[in-house]
Amino acid sequence: MKALRDAYVLSLEKALDTTIAGETGEERFAKTLDFIFSGKKVYLKSYEVVSFDFSPQRYSVSTKAEVQKGDISDDLQGLKIVTDLVGNPKVLVIIDEANLGKHVLRSVAESQISRELSLLGYNVIDHPVDVLDKLMERKKQLEDKKLVERRERTFSPQGVERTTTEAISYTVDYYGLVIGYGNEKIAYDYAKEKGAEILILGGVYTEEVDVASVLPSATKSNFRSVRAYSTIRAAVLESGSIVTSDALEVTKMDLSPTTAGNEAIKDLAERIVMDFIANIPLKLQL
Structure with a gap:
């Protein structure tokens, strides 16, 4: 090589x-x-x-x-x-996606990014469609373990031994799992277990916006306008380098808001992957 x-x-x-x-x-x-x-x-x-x-x-x-x-x-x-x-790196793509408030198991963004990377020669690692559920279960197990450990701690103010319990909130929040709050480590560990060199991780969601703000001439039409937003980034696991994308939002129109949302997500994913392929090779330790 x-x-x-x-x-x-x-x-x-x-x-x-x-x-x-x-x-x-x-x-x-x-x-x-x-x-x-x-x-x-x-x-x-x-x-x-x-x-x-x-x-x-x-x-x-x-x-x-x-x-x-x-x-x-x-x-x-x-x-x-x-x-x-650069060695046809192994990449794992995990995207949490919600179109107009509805979470989907088969992410349009994840499928699009995986397809584009495969065409370019990246080895895309497959994973179960319910991988987010599995990662959330790992998160819950870790939090339960911490809760037990904290319950076992004691202190003795004024000579009286007492036990304190620190409440830990647990919310099924995929978006929080994959984009922040210190929970990325769960996904990172999973990616390493799968043999990935690169982890593409993040969330995509859509919301309906006023058609007039997108295309004033379509105000009286039956078209619906939907905007997709993303916080997807790529991590090179060996070096810890992070690659981000400037593609943060895309708006599409269609008679069906669901279709408009899917098209916006697909377009956004295509823009994101182009940013990644221009920067990931620079971050790899060859």
Whole structure:
């Protein structure tokens, strides 16, 4: 893999008649990724090994590459080459989703993100549709254990031994589980158990908004307008690096508010995954 990464860097250097500095091959490759994902509008569109030679002292690779001007984010083939070179990471996607207040087991956002990543060469780990229920049960078990431990603590003000109990609230709140309040560790531990290198975690919900605020000319129509919001992020488990997305909300219109909500979620998920694939490779420890 190291030889292939070196060949990728050399191909880009030769095409651009430049040198990408770095003390190690890994550093040069990391800088190359930063170069192609930072808006320089150039990348390798195609890349193939023509020949290779292996010996105990040396491993050489000859490649044939096509350099393309443009944004790599618009080229599935170019993105897949990068994914292959970073080792086709294993990724687990867990999204809590509610469309117009109704929680769903089969998340549209999760399915869309998983599909896009699979097409790019990521190894998407499957999980039960009721994974959030399972994680919530883990959370409850941990809280029950803490409650028992706290009940066992005693103190003796003025020589009188008494037992104190600290109440712990337990609410079935998927959204809280996956996006904050210190509960991410439950999902992180589960991801590590499944062998994931990357965990994509978060929540998506929708709400109906005034059609006039989206399209004034549709005020008297039967169209309904629904806006999707997200707090989805990706975590590289080995390094602890977090990748966020600037895609926070999308609005769609349809005669059916449920359909509008699903379309808004799908569109939002597509935008989120594009942010991730442009930044996750930069966070991986190669």
